Amino acid sequence: MTEFKVTPWEVEGDIDYKKLIEQFGTQPITEELVSRIEGLVGEVHPFLRRKIFFSHRDLDWLLSMYEKGKPFSLYTGRGPSGHTHLGHVLPWIFTKYLQDTFGCDLWFQLTDDEKYVLSSNLTLEEIDTYTYENTLDVIAMGFDPEKTKIFSDLHCAKSLYRHAIQVAKKVTFSTAKAVFGFDNSTNIGLIFFTSMQSVPAFLPSIQAGKKVPVLIPCAIDQDPHFRITRDVAEKLGYYKPALIQSMFLPSLEGPDSKMSASKANTAIFTVDPPKDARKKVLNAFTGGCQSLAEQREKGGNPHVCTIFQYLYILFEDNDDELEKRKQRCLSGEEMCGNCKKYLADKVEEFLKEHQKRREKAKGMIDDFVISD
Numbered sequence: 171m172t173e174f175k176v177t178p179w180e181v182e183g184d185i186d187y188k189k190l191i192e193q194f195g196t197q198p199i200t201e202e203l204v205s206r207i208e209g210l211v212g213e214v215h216p217f218l219r220r221k222i223f224f225s226h227r228d229l230d231w232l233l234s235m236y237e238k239g240k241p242f243s244l245y246t247g248r249g250p251s252g253h254t255h256l257g258h259v260l261p262w263i264f265t266k267y268l269q270d271t272f273g274c275d276l277w278f279q280l281t282d283d284e285k286y287v288l289s290s291n292l293t294l295e296e297i298d299t300y301t302y303e304n305t306l307d308v309i310a311m312g313f314d315p316e317k318t319k320i321f322s323d324l325h326c327a328k329s330l331y332r333h334a335i336q337v338a339k340k341v342t343f344s345t346a347k348a349v350f351g352f353d354n355s356t357n358i359g360l361i362f363f364t365s366m367q368s369v370p371a372f373l374p375s376i377q378a379g380k381k382v383p384v385l386i387p388c389a390i391d392q393d394p395h396f397r398i399t400r401d402v403a404e405k406l407g408y409y410k411p412a413l414i415q416s417m418f419l420p421s422l423e424g425p426d427s428k429m430s431a432s433k434a435n436t437a438i439f440t441v442d443p444p445k446d447a448r449k450k451v452l453n454a455f456t457g458g459c460q461s462l463a464e465q466r467e468k469g470g471n472p473h474v475c476t477i478f479q480y481l482y483i484l485f486e487d488n489d490d491e492l493e494k495r496k497q498r499c500l501s502g503e504e505m506c507g508n509c510k511k512y513l514a515d516k517v518e519e520f521l522k523e524h525q526k527r528r529e530k531a532k533g534m535i536d537d538f539v540i541s542d
């Protein structure tokens with residue numbers, strides 16, 4: 171069994187998601203929960219049907235509140251250390267579905283402060299550039315401007331700090347060490363930072379002047395922060411935020427590594443020229459055999475194939491089509507080249523559309539972004 175590691179700043183190895191649920195102490199997304207959501211909004215996103223969002227905290231509680239007529243707000247975010255890649259987009263697609271179906275407000279945090287204290291080379295000015303670039307991607311997702319607020323920690327420090335300091339007072343260094351693995355060489359900016367990531371979970375309540383339930387959609391790497399947030403929430407007079415957590419979109423180099431901006435050739439960025447992204451897909455790791463003859467005889471292995479993973483996770487909503495492709499692969503009828511082209515077309519199409527919306531977003535910043 172390969173070792174794996176998942177923290178907000180490091181994801182490594184062949185992740186056993188079942189084990190991760192046990193390690194982190196979260197709950198699995200069950201069929202019952204999926205049916206309950208279907209009953210409420212009539213439409214289940216493929217991410218739920220396929221358990222791409224596989225884990226949660228207090229989602230059952232949140233749905234009970236909703237059923238009793240207590241609406242919830244959404245909170246998610248991005249650390250602007252580079253351009254947005256397709257992995258980042260995954261939770262945002264789901265967040266948009268939640269906003270559309272449940273009619274929620276969305277609070278979107280850009281943690282420029284986090285990325286500054288974490289980075290060994292980025293200047294604040296460079297991070298400001300990515301804050302702007304990432305904001306365009308968020309707006310391009312099509313969130314409702316009437317119901318969405320995007321804000322960066324550095325540009326909203328005055329409003330956020332007042333609440334962050336209240337969180338910080340309740341978190342000891344020993345807790346932060348135990349949760350994040352900090353040691354004596356960790357800079358104190360990073361030790362404090364988790365207080366800033368907690369605050370937006372309370373902003374809907376602060377704004378409304380009463381307790382508002384909050385749901386945080388994200389990949390599971392962010393869970394450690396929200397263990398702390400949930401720990402302090404009630405002490406500060408708020409509900410604990412609920413979470414719904416996804417798996418990682420792998421990098422194109424193979425199933426054991428998540429898509430990461432530090433590996434540019436195996437990550438697809440939203441700003442990649444579509445033709446370049448196509449080349450990345452055509453060079454991706456597959457579950458194919460060494461030769462076509464061997465593949466025809468033995469079949470391929472969709473379970474380790476990044477192309478199949480991308481179709482399963484993001485690019486093929488049609489269950490029948492996906493199953494047929496899998497069977498053709500297993501039986502040796504389908505060759506990797508065809509699957510690569512099929513995915514490459516879809517990725518190119520996605521990027522072209524996204525980049526058009528990204529251009530339009532340049533004129534919409536003021537509809538979404540708030541600052542002090």
Ligand code: TYM
Nearest residue numbers: 246247248249257258260261279281388389418419428429
């Ligand atoms: P960041 O910028 O690392 O990631 C942004 C969002 O993308 C998710 N994510 C992925 N999802 C699927 N596949 C991947 N390969 C992948 N890589 C990253 C992350 O889980 C996250 O949801 N500190 C945060 C910013 C933040 C935040 C939040 C995120 C502030 N408040 C609330 C989620 C919820 C960060 O640096 O995310």
